[in-house]
Amino acid sequence: MKQRASGGLLVLPLVAFLFVFLLYPLCYLAANSLVPGGGVLEGRTKQVGGWSAGQWLQTVTLENYVKLFGDGYYLSSLLHSVVLSLAIAIGSVILCIAPAWVLVRTRFPGKRLFRAVLTIPMAFSGVIVGFMIVIMLGRWGAIPAVLHWLTGEAYLSMTAYTLSGLVVAYIYFEIPRATLTLEAAIRKFDFDLDAAARSLGATLWQRLWYVLVPLLLPAIISTVALAFAVSMGSFGVALIIAKKFNLLPVDIFLEITGYANFEFASALCVVMLVVTLTTNLYLRRLGEKHYVFKQR
Amino acid sequence: MRLLIAALVAIIPLWPHGVRANHFDAKAQAEFKAALEDAKKAEGTTLIGYDHQPNYANWGGVQKFFTDKYGVTWPPDMKSSVTAMAALIAEQPKPQASIVYYNAAIGSQAAERGLHEPYKPKGWDLIPKEHKDADGRWFNIHYGTIAFVVNTKALAAAKAAVPKCWSDLIKPEYKNLVAYDDPTVQGTAFDAIFTALWVHGGSYDNFTPGIEYLKKLHPNIISYNKETSYNPSLRGEIPIWIHADGSGYKMKHHDGGPVEVVIPCEGSTVFPLNVALVKNAPTPRLAKLALDWLNTEEAQRVFAESFFRPIHPGALTPEIAAKMKPLYGSYDGLKPYDLPQKVKMVDAYKKAWIEQVRRAR
Numbered sequence A: 001m002k003q004r005a006s007g008g009l010l011v012l013p014l015v016a017f018l019f020v021f022l023l024y025p026l027c028y029l030a031a032n033s034l035v036p037g038g039g040v041l042e043g044r045t046k047q048v049g050g051w052s053a054g055q056w057l058q059t060v061t062l063e064n065y066v067k068l069f070g071d072g073y074y075l076s077s078l079l080h081s082v083v084l085s086l087a088i089a090i091g092s093v094i095l096c097i098a099p100a101w102v103l104v105r106t107r108f109p110g111k112r113l114f115r116a117v118l119t120i121p122m123a124f125s126g127v128i129v130g131f132m133i134v135i136m137l138g139r140w141g142a143i144p145a146v147l148h149w150l151t152g153e154a155y156l157s158m159t160a161y162t163l164s165g166l167v168v169a170y171i172y173f174e175i176p177r178a179t180l181t182l183e184a185a186i187r188k189f190d191f192d193l194d195a196a197a198r199s200l201g202a203t204l205w206q207r208l209w210y211v212l213v214p215l216l217l218p219a220i221i222s223t224v225a226l227a228f229a230v231s232m233g234s235f236g237v238a239l240i241i242a243k244k245f246n247l248l249p250v251d252i253f254l255e256i257t258g259y260a261n262f263e264f265a266s267a268l269c270v271v272m273l274v275v276t277l278t279t280n281l282y283l284r285r286l287g288e289k290h291y292v293f294k295q296r
Numbered sequence B: 001m002r003l004l005i006a007a008l009v010a011i012i013p014l015w016p017h018g019v020r021a022n023h024f025d026a027k028a029q030a031e032f033k034a035a036l037e038d039a040k041k042a043e044g045t046t047l048i049g050y051d052h053q054p055n056y057a058n059w060g061g062v063q064k065f066f067t068d069k070y071g072v073t074w075p076p077d078m079k080s081s082v083t084a085m086a087a088l089i090a091e092q093p094k095p096q097a098s099i100v101y102y103n104a105a106i107g108s109q110a111a112e113r114g115l116h117e118p119y120k121p122k123g124w125d126l127i128p129k130e131h132k133d134a135d136g137r138w139f140n141i142h143y144g145t146i147a148f149v150v151n152t153k154a155l156a157a158a159k160a161a162v163p164k165c166w167s168d169l170i171k172p173e174y175k176n177l178v179a180y181d182d183p184t185v186q187g188t189a190f191d192a193i194f195t196a197l198w199v200h201g202g203s204y205d206n207f208t209p210g211i212e213y214l215k216k217l218h219p220n221i222i223s224y225n226k227e228t229s230y231n232p233s234l235r236g237e238i239p240i241w242i243h244a245d246g247s248g249y250k251m252k253h254h255d256g257g258p259v260e261v262v263i264p265c266e267g268s269t270v271f272p273l274n275v276a277l278v279k280n281a282p283t284p285r286l287a288k289l290a291l292d293w294l295n296t297e298e299a300q301r302v303f304a305e306s307f308f309r310p311i312h313p314g315a316l317t318p319e320i321a322a323k324m325k326p327l328y329g330s331y332d333g334l335k336p337y338d339l340p341q342k343v344k345m346v347d348a349y350k351k352a353w354i355e356q357v358r359r360a361r
Helices: A002-032 A053-059 A063-070 A072-105 A111-123 A126-137 A142-151 A163-187 A191-199 A204-233 A236-241 A248-258 A262-289 B002-014 B026-043 B059-070 B081-091 B104-112 B152-157 B187-198 B208-220 B230-235 B245-253 B284-294 B297-304 B318-323 B339-358
Strands: B099-103 B139-151 B240-244 B259-262 B270-278
Touching: A002 A262, A063 A072, A063 A262, A072 A111, A072 A163, A072 A204, A072 A248, A072 A262, A111 A163, A126 A142, A126 A163, A126 A236, A163 A204, A163 A236, A191 A204, A204 A248, A204 A262, A236 A248, A248 A262, A248 B081, B026 B284, B059 B284, B059 B297, B081 B099, B081 B104, B081 B187, B099 B104, B099 B187, B099 B284, B104 B187, B104 B270, B104 B339, B139 B152, B139 B187, B139 B230, B139 B245, B139 B297, B187 B208, B187 B240, B187 B270, B187 B339, B208 B339, B230 B240, B230 B245, B240 B245, B245 B259, B270 B284, B284 B297
Parallel strands: none
Antiparallel strands: B099 B270, B139 B240, B139 B259, B139 B270
């Protein structure tokens, strides 16, 4: 009994922290999204959040959401964000599952260094990754410059500003997240099952496809969910390199810094949050369904 | 004779100073320093301002000069005109900044939105009428001209000639070689699209010529950057940047870049930049003194090192003026406009640009 009380006390700082820095801002965001909007382009002068509870009740409106869902532009931004993030999440898992396997199952000199290098992209903010992509794959990036030197033609020039550039940049910063999460999952994997498959004469491909993937599917799906959430929210990369490809986080940035339409930006945030959360919950549920064996 | 001399002596202080703002003499400087010391005691030694990008109009040099000479820390701020205005709207009634610098069109909008405290700095009468708000809500400190900032090395690598005209930029050979910043975020970029309108015969309510031109330019655009493109342009990532002439001269003369400035053959427009005291400023005394200082030749000379033309002509030394020579074009064909009328069209023109250029497929 005493122990339980002290355990509760230990949780308290985190609860307090989450209340102040997560719950309160989210409630504010939701409330603010129901206040009539209008940015500087509509002649805005009034400050943000200058409403009291009474005023809020009087002015509460769904007009921001009506605008959001009535305007094909914002719907296309939402669609782009979801499709891009899902594709990135699945792509990065496919790319990272083998390195994660190698990290668990093999010993080789410099393994620690290899793992440390893999985590480097996590240390960079999106804006830095965006600039990196421009330097590597921009109009006169390092890669086109080398290709030009080799072949006389600057292949891959301008890739940074295209959808492919966005994909490269997003995968770049998903690599450490996906690798580390998958590594942890593979570590828990019962390798006796793999050894049994091998002694029965299964090929590498068979072992991978019939033993490893089904058993790891829950972990794979939860990695996809994590990578999806990170990609949805990442805007630094898109801010630097997305030219014609509109994404929701960049729209939110423009609504706030360009148009000072904080209420409409709040509505965009709420929609993005709801979409990310429901997709995430759905994916995690899917992962739980695919447990082949009950947890021991 | 004695009477005449006495009369002359009496007249000298009354003599209109005319074009030279030499009101910041030794005595005025001593008074300024004393007032600054008092203000520092009351408000501390840090002055926060918005939209002070170190690579824009030599803000970096100005802040260093001010800190070294007067002991007030005046840190850089990477906001642009529009984001500065948005921040001031968001932060009222308790803004973080005391002083703000903008593109004049945006700064005038901000003034009309009640974000400034009227303040007429020392030497107010020396500012030409068109460079100040009658109510003291803002005044201009210098102006730039919209130009093509051309990285000649990058253009040569792309086997394209240096463009001379607006009509050159829309040719297919300039595909992926041109950029201007996002005009809904950056003030100078707004003047880039305004100039595209103005030289093509547009007016305060007819945006079609500008939008039609910018639509034709769209396929050649690398990207509409939300942050300043100063470094990508210097590096050659952006061979042709439609921006302030001063940015190009700074790259050429200070950063040693292979950069030239072209004033387009169809003409261009100038755009002033203004400063203001923020309403409910946290350090109003420091801000007022800084505004006094910004209206001196001393301050505007430091700005002019970055090749923005000072409002007080005496602040432009012949050496600096001699370096402001475009490779093609001249400053004779600049097209005038009426600032108050331009201010009224800013929002509508931006909206037209968003709908018809940026969001167009």
